Amino acid sequence: MSPRASREPPAENATVVTSQRVCAGRADDYQRWQHRMNEAAREFDGFEGVEVYPPVAGDENEWVAVFRFAGLDRLTAWLDSGRRRELLDEGQEFFEGTPTQEVLRGGAPAEQAPETVTAVISHEVKSGREEEFLSWQEKAFKAQAKSPGFMGSELFKPVEGVQDHWVAVFRYDSREHLDDWLASDVRQELLEEGRAYFASYDVRKVRSAFSGWFRFGDGKEDSAPPNWKQAMTVLLALYPTVAVLNLTEGHWLGELGVPAYIGLFIGNVLSVSALTWLLMPLVNKALAFWLVPGRATDYRVHLAGAAVVVLCYVLFLVIFGLATH
Structure with missing residues (x-):
């Protein structure tokens, strides 16, 4: 500007x-x-x-x-x-x-x-x-x-x-x-x-890190979550988004003969849009007990939240592994 x-x-x-x-x-x-x-x-x-x-x-x-x-x-x-x-x-x-x-x-x-x-x-x-x-x-x-x-x-x-x-x-x-x-x-x-x-x-x-995706709406948090939690959470939403787009949008555009570099751009637009306006708000709400600094004050909460995210990783890997075979 x-x-x-x-x-x-x-x-x-x-x-x-x-x-x-x-x-x-x-x-x-x-x-x-x-x-x-x-x-x-x-x-x-x-x-x-x-x-x-x-x-x-x-x-x-x-x-x-x-x-x-x-x-x-x-x-x-x-x-x-x-x-x-x-x-x-x-x-x-x-x-x-x-x-x-x-x-x-x-x-x-x-x-x-x-x-x-x-x-x-x-x-x-x-x-x-x-x-x-x-x-x-x-x-x-x-x-x-x-x-x-x-x-x-x-x-x-x-x-x-x-x-x-x-x-x-x-x-x-x-x-x-x-x-x-x-x-x-x-x-x-x-x-x-x-x-x-x-x-x-x-x-x-x-x-600051990923601040646009971690701005909780109720105004009750002192700061964004730690960087390692932010990275884990973004990956949790990003991986299935990219996987689904590759199986759908990427396949369709390939059949239509759209050049790969254009298809990649369209995929990036769709994935960023989905993360910003749909998936990250949902994930933030679901994992608020773990992400919000004022709530995650006990080490057991930190471990429980991390375990939930890792289990989701495994679940997505299994689902998309089966889908591509």
């Missing part, structure tokens, strides 16, 4: 990205405190969900929490609430420095692959240089789009009365590709040019 196209994002969505550097040895205390913060946010009108991301490599102590609300007014009611201020005061002992936050109006959660990394960069743009900053950011996005692993970007303008920063959000398919871009000569040259338009900038990185 070009920066100019995102200057007037939809008003129905509002997100705040908070970043806090946690004192060494206080991660457990922080997570208990963050859980209380999440529970408090759920009591506010318009709450849609919260995700908490642990530190990524190289940022060992920095935790990121993302709160989503249906409307900027509802989000600001939460941000300005006395309850939230009380919790922030209580949590100061766990933090190194003051937590930061960026409010994003519009936009939507992106579906990501397991190793996807998102960078959130806030800019303090100099007064009167906004149009020049927009032109510079558009140039930066175009250069960035040529870098390996780039998956997309958005630019969010300041939110009047809430924050003054411009926020750029972009995604890469791996931490390595993101770091390569951030350290590249092309970006360093762009930063030197951009310093004429912004006084400062701040970079935060967020790692």
Whole structure:
């Protein structure tokens, strides 16, 4: 998405990205405190969900929490609430420095692959240089789009009365590709040019996996399931989908003389569509006892869920083995 196209994002969505550097040895205390913060946010009108991301490599102590609300007014009611201020005061002992936050109006959660990394960069743009900053950011996005692993970007303008920063959000398919871009000569040259338009900038990185397929609808989960559970669950839905398509759509297209590369594309469209809108919601609901972090708190639940998934693997292998003979 070009920066100019995102200057007037939809008003129905509002997100705040908070970043806090946690004192060494206080991660457990922080997570208990963050859980209380999440529970408090759920009591506010318009709450849609919260995700908490642990530190990524190289940022060992920095935790990121993302709160989503249906409307900027509802989000600001939460941000300005006395309850939230009380919790922030209580949590100061766990933090190194003051937590930061960026409010994003519009936009939507992106579906990501397991190793996807998102960078959130806030800019303090100099007064009167906004149009020049927009032109510079558009140039930066175009250069960035040529870098390996780039998956997309958005630019969010300041939110009047809430924050003054411009926020750029972009995604890469791996931490390595993101770091390569951030350290590249092309970006360093762009930063030197951009310093004429912004006084400062701040970079935060967020790692997420299959987030579009693991967004539970009731807003009661603190974060997505662990990566190993996500991978097992996606495979559980993906294997039978691909197998059925190979036995039906792949066979029919082959008889019609459709080239293999076109048939593969059509199969991918059908499988992704089936996973996103049909199978993953059903699997998530069936395995919620195992996938939802707040419910799967006992090792026996972890083992039971994994055993169920493995048994399903075996069942599918038997079924499709018989079907192909």
